[in-house]
Amino acid sequence: MKKTAEQIQGDLLRPVLRTSWRFPLAVAALGIVVAAGLSAWIYQAYTGIGVAGINRPVFWGFYITNFVFWIGISHAGTLISAILRLSNATWRRPITRCAEVITVFALMIGAMFPLIHLGRPWLFFWLVPYPSERRLWPNYRSPLLWDFFAINTYLIGSLTFLVLPIIPDCALLRDKCVGWRRRVYSILSLGWRGTQRQWHQLETAMHIMAIVIIPVAVSVHTIVSWDFAMTLVPMWHSTIFAPYFVAGAIFSGIAALIIAMVFLRSFLHLEEYLNLRCFDNLGKLLLVMSLLWFYFIFAERLTTWYGNTRSEMDVLWLTQRGSYRGLFWLMVCCNFVIPFPLLAVKKLRTILGTFLASITVVIGMWIERYLIIVPSLSHKFLPYAWGNYHPTWVEITITIATFSGMALLYILFSKIVPIISVWELKAGLRQ
Amino acid sequence: MNSENDILVVCSEPDLARQSVNALLSAGIPNSDIILLSSEPLEHGEVPLQQRTLMPWIVACGAVGAGIGGFLLASLTQESYAIHTGGMQVVTLWADGIITYELTMLGAILTTGVVFLITSALRGRGQFPYAPEVSDGKVLVGAASVPASLRNEIIETLKRFGEIKQGRTSDSST
Numbered sequence: 001m002k003k004t005a006e007q008i009q010g011d012l013l014r015p016v017l018r019t020s021w022r023f024p025l026a027v028a029a030l031g032i033v034v035a036a037g038l039s040a041w042i043y044q045a046y047t048g049i050g051v052a053g054i055n056r057p058v059f060w061g062f063y064i065t066n067f068v069f070w071i072g073i074s075h076a077g078t079l080i081s082a083i084l085r086l087s088n089a090t091w092r093r094p095i096t097r098c099a100e101v102i103t104v105f106a107l108m109i110g111a112m113f114p115l116i117h118l119g120r121p122w123l124f125f126w127l128v129p130y131p132s133e134r135r136l137w138p139n140y141r142s143p144l145l146w147d148f149f150a151i152n153t154y155l156i157g158s159l160t161f162l163v164l165p166i167i168p169d170c171a172l173l174r175d176k177c178v179g180w181r182r183r184v185y186s187i188l189s190l191g192w193r194g195t196q197r198q199w200h201q202l203e204t205a206m207h208i209m210a211i212v213i214i215p216v217a218v219s220v221h222t223i224v225s226w227d228f229a230m231t232l233v234p235m236w237h238s239t240i241f242a243p244y245f246v247a248g249a250i251f252s253g254i255a256a257l258i259i260a261m262v263f264l265r266s267f268l269h270l271e272e273y274l275n276l277r278c279f280d281n282l283g284k285l286l287l288v289m290s291l292l293w294f295y296f297i298f299a300e301r302l303t304t305w306y307g308n309t310r311s312e313m314d315v316l317w318l319t320q321r322g323s324y325r326g327l328f329w330l331m332v333c334c335n336f337v338i339p340f341p342l343l344a345v346k347k348l349r350t351i352l353g354t355f356l357a358s359i360t361v362v363i364g365m366w367i368e369r370y371l372i373i374v375p376s377l378s379h380k381f382l383p384y385a386w387g388n389y390h391p392t393w394v395e396i397t398i399t400i401a402t403f404s405g406m407a408l409l410y411i412l413f414s415k416i417v418p419i420i421s422v423w424e425l426k427a428g429l430r431q
Numbered sequence: 432m433n434s435e436n437d438i439l440v441v442c443s444e445p446d447l448a449r450q451s452v453n454a455l456l457s458a459g460i461p462n463s464d465i466i467l468l469s470s471e472p473l474e475h476g477e478v479p480l481q482q483r484t485l486m487p488w489i490v491a492c493g494a495v496g497a498g499i500g501g502f503l504l505a506s507l508t509q510e511s512y513a514i515h516t517g518g519m520q521v522v523t524l525w526a527d528g529i530i531t532y533e534l535t536m537l538g539a540i541l542t543t544g545v546v547f548l549i550t551s552a553l554r555g556r557g558q559f560p561y562a563p564e565v566s567d568g569k570v571l572v573g574a575a576s577v578p579a580s581l582r583n584e585i586i587e588t589l590k591r592f593g594e595i596k597q598g599r600t601s602d603s604s605t
Contacts (some may be wrong), residue, residue: 005568007469129504137508141526149533157540164547172470175566190548193561199472200482201551208490208543216536223529426568427471 003272005426012418012425013176015268022267023415030408037401040394041116048120051394058377058389062399065369068403069252070110071151071224072245072365076236076253077103078158078217080285082210091281093428094420098264099257100162101419105409106256107155109402114147116398143226150223154216154284161209164202167192168423221249222423233376234311235304248365251289251335255361258282260410262355264419273420276351283354287343294336311381319375327367334364383385438582439466439573439596440589441564445473448570452591455574458585465571468565484549490542498537502531561597570591 077099084092171189225245230234265274339357442448505527
């Protein structure tokens with residue numbers, strides 16, 4: 001039965017206005033894991049980067065894997081929300097804010113890793129463009145500096161894209177709450193009244209942001225890929241890296257969004273809004289990205305194999321037959337073999353099916369980032385420079401803490417602001 | 432726009448709001464004096480109020496300005512230090528192009544946010560009347576600063592479309 005505007009409002013405001021016993025429990029549990037990760041980082045900063053497993057020759061390990069992984073996850077929100085807004089796909093309405101929130105928090109977490117990775121994190125400001133004491137500015141030819149500009153631009157853009165449509169919902173909460181909560185939402189609503197001019201300005205701003213944020217999102221992961229492709233390390237110096245990374249980012253982003261939606265619908269009782277239609281459509285998108293991912297990895301490895309250069313072939317066989325073969329074939333299973341039937345067969349493309357496929361994709365994409373980085377660094381051109389990498393408890397703890405941190409931020413956000421946009425859903429009713 | 436001479440009606444649905452706006456326009460109330468508040472955007476065809484915005488043009492100017500600034504930041508700072516390169520380029524367009532592109536986009540994003548805040552959200556504080564019924568899905572329609580000679584006619588016209596709230600309504604944000 002179709003819901004009325006009042007029912008929609010009640011359903012979507014309920015998670016914000018009422019608190020169940022599970023909320024403080026979840027916050028406490030996730031908070032403990034996050035605190036453990038923070039402690040590990042403080043221990044590393046105090047003791048020295050040597051407590052991490054990164055060492056000659058593998059100077060990039062878990063931290064850079066996590067950096068690339070989380071920046072990739074951030075592509076969920078922007079691309080899904082922006083592209084679906086521009087194409088006026090009505091089924092997007094319940095999921096846009098879920099997706100935009102993932103973008104912002106994943107970016108914040110991903111952007112922390114270059115700092116975590118620094119042996120002296122208190123010197124991070126050296127990346128900021130300003131002249132040093134010897135009047136030297138940062139090197140604009142470095143992909144690491146391009147990262148600084150790209151990630152900050154994307155973060156500010158995603159925040160703007162998230163915050164603008166939240167304003168009318170904050171105004172709604174202002175009218176529904178009392179006491180200190182009313183004062184807080186009054187501030188957050190910025191004096192919103194709902195005049196026609198305000199609505200027109202908001203929709204124009206959202207339209208502009210949707211157009212601008214798409215090329216920014218593409219450029220961000222392209223520039224991240226250039227951290228690798230601009231070097232001469234075996235199997236890194238490839239022109240396919242830019243689209244390969246962007247496709248992988250969208251792939252992992254959609255999977256992360258599906259996982260978030262499954263938890264939201266069950267814990268916040270939003271089954272009627274995050275329904276089978278949303279999962280079915282996202283499942284189809286995930287299937288397309290799985291095929292695209294397979295195409296890219298096939299094209300990259302075929303080109304490497306055909307070129308038959310010694311150093312690149314060594315790395316190729318190291319991943320497919322050598323010490324990394326377990327991870328490699330697990331990655332292929334997680335990114336293609338398992339998701340493909342779950343998503344391609346309509347009977348299997350259920351909420352559970354898409355959820356299971358998404359879990360395997362997230363695992364597979366993390367492994368893929370690891371396999372791009374570590375094998376190449378461990379086996380460069382000269383045998384004397386070959387080595388191994390073994391992550392330590394510090395890196396593992398921080399990695400696990402970031403997943404908990406993401407979940408914690410998500411839970412806290414859904415407690416402050418409706419995780420599904422109330423005004424957009426009500427507007428969709430009349431359409 | 433928020434004065435005791437305003438006449439406001441709370442309409443239960445957008446169709447009644449459209450009819451009341453048409454009635455106000457027919458009674459000679461100019462577009463700029465018509466008040467319309469809703470909890471969701473009303474499509475342009477639903478209510479005949481013209482809305483124009485220069486936001487896209489301002490954003491484009493902001494983007495261009497930021498892009499020029501980005502290029503100057505990269506190129507001028509690269510030339511500011513007399514580094515010896517043996518004839519290789521100091522200012523590289525490929526690399527500086529990336530910085531220029533990112534700052535162009537950042538300029539567009541920041542300009543969008545600032546223009547929106549200035550032209551809609553912040554300006555709205557205290558400037559418009561409000562009714563809490565708006566957040567329950569009702570639409571508030573009204574005429575601002577109605578001359579005394581037209582007040583009775585406007586009130587009689589608007590009574591057909593909903594509950595009349597004359598003058599200042601409760602401002603729920605204060």
